[in-house]
Amino acid sequence: MRIPLLAGNWKMYKTVTEAVEFVRGLKEALAGVQGVEVAVCPPFTALYAVARELEGSNIVLGAQNMHRAEEGAYTGEISPVMLKEIGCRYVILGHSERRQYFGESDEDVNAKVKAALKHGLVPIVCVGERLEEREAGHTERVVGAQVRRSLAGLSGTELAGLVVAYEPVWAIGTGRTASPEDAQQVNAFIRCLLAEMGGQEAARQVRIQYGGSVKPENAAELLGQPDIDGALVGGASLKVDSFGAIVRAA
Numbered sequence: 001m002r003i004p005l006l007a008g009n010w011k012m013y014k015t016v017t018e019a020v021e022f023v024r025g026l027k028e029a030l031a032g033v034q035g036v037e038v039a040v041c042p043p044f045t046a047l048y049a050v051a052r053e054l055e056g057s058n059i060v061l062g063a064q065n066m067h068r069a070e071e072g073a074y075t076g077e078i079s080p081v082m083l084k085e086i087g088c089r090y091v092i093l094g095h096s097e098r099r100q101y102f103g104e105s106d107e108d109v110n111a112k113v114k115a116a117l118k119h120g121l122v123p124i125v126c127v128g129e130r131l132e133e134r135e136a137g138h139t140e141r142v143v144g145a146q147v148r149r150s151l152a153g154l155s156g157t158e159l160a161g162l163v164v165a166y167e168p169v170w171a172i173g174t175g176r177t178a179s180p181e182d183a184q185q186v187n188a189f190i191r192c193l194l195a196e197m198g199g200q201e202a203a204r205q206v207r208i209q210y211g212g213s214v215k216p217e218n219a220a221e222l223l224g225q226p227d228i229d230g231a232l233v234g235g236a237s238l239k240v241d242s243f244g245a246i247v248r249a250a
């Protein structure tokens with residue numbers, strides 16, 4: 001039985017004060033919720049304060065990115081060791097905005113995934129096709145290549161323990177969502193591929209989220225699909241009401 005993971009990717013939103021105020025409200029809104037795992041992924045500056053605020057709650061912490069090295073002369077970067085110490089359980093890797101604006105390749109993502117696992121962080125590895133790739137009928141080819149390269153060299157046990165987020169690029173922040181059937185089809189395809197890479201047991205255990213304009217109105221149908229094990233939520237995770245409603249829909 002896979003426990004759905006609802007993760008809020010705050011991107012570059014919320015100061016420390018706003019972040020702490022938000023999680024106070026979220027804790028109240030989600031008190032007593034069971035059967036799902038909830039994570040918030042604030043900007044780096046708010047991680048420490050949010051970690052303190054989440055102590056003893058049923059909400060866990062994630063980061064939005066990290067460097068592959070443990071430490072070093074990499075101005076402006078944050079290492080897996082730092083994230084682990086601060087209390088992060090998850091780290092989002094290879095988000096399409098990192099790929100698009102910061103030139104991250106599948107090879108970069110692969111190195112980061114290995115570093116995260118080495119330090120006891122659970123990677124949420126993002127993959128997804130662009131609009132022109134979907135329209136040209138290349139979704140599975142593109143997503144398949146991203147999965148193979150980003151997760152190359154991992155054992156079945158490592159694959160079983162991580163999270164993959166299928167996020168069609170054309171659905172992120174656009175208000176346009178993949179239909180539940182289309183999202184299910186790609187998630188099932190990813191699971192098949194992971195079975196080839198790491199065995200049936202790993203594929204059965206790995207959680208594969210959907211992300212891309214998930215909101216309270218479409219969450220239940222998307223999350224009701226057999227191969228959709230939760231959601232990575234951007235815009236709608238910034239308000240307690242909408243994120244809380246999505247969690248409850250799961």
Ligand code: PEP
Nearest residue numbers: 172173211212213234235
């Ligand atoms: C995201 O940033 O991962 C995302 C899915 O954003 P949104 O929900 O706003 O489309």
